[in-house]
Structure formats: C-alpha cells, structure tokens
Amino acid sequence: DTAVSQTPKYLVTQMGNDKSIKCEQNLGHDTMYWYKQDSKKFLKIMFSYNNKELIINETVPNRFSPKSPDKAHLNLHINSLELGDSAVYFCASSQGIMGATNEKLFFGSGTQLSVL
Amino acid sequence: GDSVTQMEGPVTLSEEAFLTINCTYTATGYPSLFWYVQYPGEGLQLLLKATKADDKGSNKGFEATYRKETTSFHLEKGSVQVSDSAVYFCALSGNQAGTALIFGKGTTLSVSS
Numbered sequence: 716d717t718a719v720s721q722t723p724k725y726l727v728t729q730m731g732n733d734k735s736i737k738c739e740q741n742l743g744h745d746t747m748y749w750y751k752q753d754s755k756k757f758l759k760i761m762f763s764y765n766n767k768e769l770i771i772n773e774t775v776p777n778r779f780s781p782k783s784p785d786k787a788h789l790n791l792h793i794n795s796l797e798l799g800d801s802a803v804y805f806c807a808s809s810q811g812i813m814g815a816t817n818e819k820l821f822f823g824s825g826t827q828l829s830v831l
Numbered sequence: 832g833d834s835v836t837q838m839e840g841p842v843t844l845s846e847e848a849f850l851t852i853n854c855t856y857t858a859t860g861y862p863s864l865f866w867y868v869q870y871p872g873e874g875l876q877l878l879l880k881a882t883k884a885d886d887k888g889s890n891k892g893f894e895a896t897y898r899k900e901t902t903s904f905h906l907e908k909g910s911v912q913v914s915d916s917a918v919y920f921c922a923l924s925g926n927q928a929g930t931a932l933i934f935g936k937g938t939t940l941s942v943s944s
Contacts, residue, residue, distance in 0.1 A: 719874070748931070756918055756939070758875075760931035770929045805874055812928050819865070820932060822874030 718742050721806050721823035728796055729831055736791045736826045738806030746770075746812055747789035748820065749781060752803040764789055765812050796830045803827050833858040837921050837935035844911055844942050852906040852938045854895075854921035862923040864888075864897055864904040865932070869918040878906075878919070911942045 719740045728734055740747060748771070749761040763771035764783040778794045793800060806823040838853040856862065863882040867875040879888030884899035893908045904921060921935040 756869075756937040758920065758934040758937070760933075763929075763931060765929075771931050773931075807874075819877035819880070820867075820875070822876070824872070824874045 719806055719808055719821050719823040721804075721826050723826060724824065725827050725829075727829045727831065730796055730798060732796050733792070733794045734796060734828070735793070736804055736806075736828075738789050738791070738823060740787055740806075740808040740821070742808060742810075742821060743787075744808040744810050744821070745786055746809045747783065747786070748807040748809075749789065749791050750805040750807060752805060752825070754802070758805070762789075762791075770812065793828075796828075798830050801828055801830045833862065833923060833925055833930075833933050835921050835923055835933055835935035837919075837938050839936075839938070840918075841939040841941055844940070846913055846942055846944050847910045848942075850906070850908040850911045850915075850940065852919055852921075852940070854904045854906065854935060856902050856904065856921075856923050858902075858923055858925060860926050861899075862925050864895070865922040865924070866893070866895055866904070866906050867920040867922060867934070869920065869937070871917070875920060911940070913942050913944050916940055916942045 881888040881897035
C-alpha cells in the first residue's frame, strides 16, 4: 500500500496546454507539499498545505495552482505550460508542520513532466 | 535566508571504500538537519537526522554529527556497498512553524564492485 502516491508518473505534453498532477497520502498526515526537482536534481519547495489551508506559497508563476480538497489530497494544476516547466514534481507529506515539529517528509515517487 | 551547501558530485568509489559527503549550512537560530537519499526512479527517503548541536544521527551504517561551531553536518560511511549508489541530499528545517525543508543540491554517489 503506497503511502504517498502521485499520478501520472510520466506526463508529456505540448507548450500551451493545461495539465494536472494528483497526489494522495494514506498516512493520516496533516501537511502536504509540492516540490520541483530540476534537471540538475535541485529540489525547491513550491507549496504546502496544512489541513487544507495554504501555509507556504513560494515565488511560483501564478500558472501553477494547488488545490487541496481534503487533507489527504493535494493536486497541482498548471496552465499554459512552458518549456521551462519540464521537471520532476514531487508530492510529500508530514504529520505536523515543518519548523514546529521535525518529523520526516514522506515523498511520492515523482511525476516527470516533459513539455515539448 | 537559510541555505545548505553540499559538495559537488559525482562521487565515484569502489565497494568497501570510506565515504564522506560534506554539507554546511547557513541558518538563523537552531535548525534541525537531515540527510535524505534518492534511489533511481524513486522519491526521497529520510536517511538520518539530528535536531540539536552535537547530536549524531545514524542509520544503515551512515552517520552525521551536527556541528554548530563549523555549521556542518557531514555524511560518513565506513564501507560503502554497490546498493548505496544514489543521490544524497542534505537538508535543514528552521525552527519557525510553516518553514519548508530546504535542500542542498544533492550529491550523486556511484559505487562499483
């Protein structure tokens, strides 16, 4: 039973399209995250939700919109895709809020997005 | 702002060699420090952590000691195996609620038999 699952695993699309990536965690965690990993493996936080409330919103183009319908799900919608959006997107979860607690993050296996 | 600096990779070793991956950090206050590992095609997994100065985190033969005086958290293993081949990330968490885990750029380790 996968703890943090993302779909799809691979996403190939044309510039200008709109796409979504879905994430679900079955760990009962309160906090979920989206990270972007570029081609050099650098990981950068994009968003974080705690109990469906947005708590971290880094400097990300507003073409990216996260949505958390409940605390077990955090989806990422991307409008008007650009070449530079090509990356691996990782969803993660933790029981509490980082900084207030120091538990580990549980990561999904990633979604490789390729924009042509 | 807070940041993590890791040694550049790739690191290439023979099986049973000694491993050190350097990590230094810049942070206000007293962050918690972590090492995560990413195996090919997978998400990151926590390898070890330390939450205060002089703490030593250890797991699967890997160790790292939180050194506040040198702002470092170097990862070591006495004898690496082929199965240790992966990307290793040093990370820190500030002590204010709502701050994200900040990662270094990752160090690729390749171990040959």
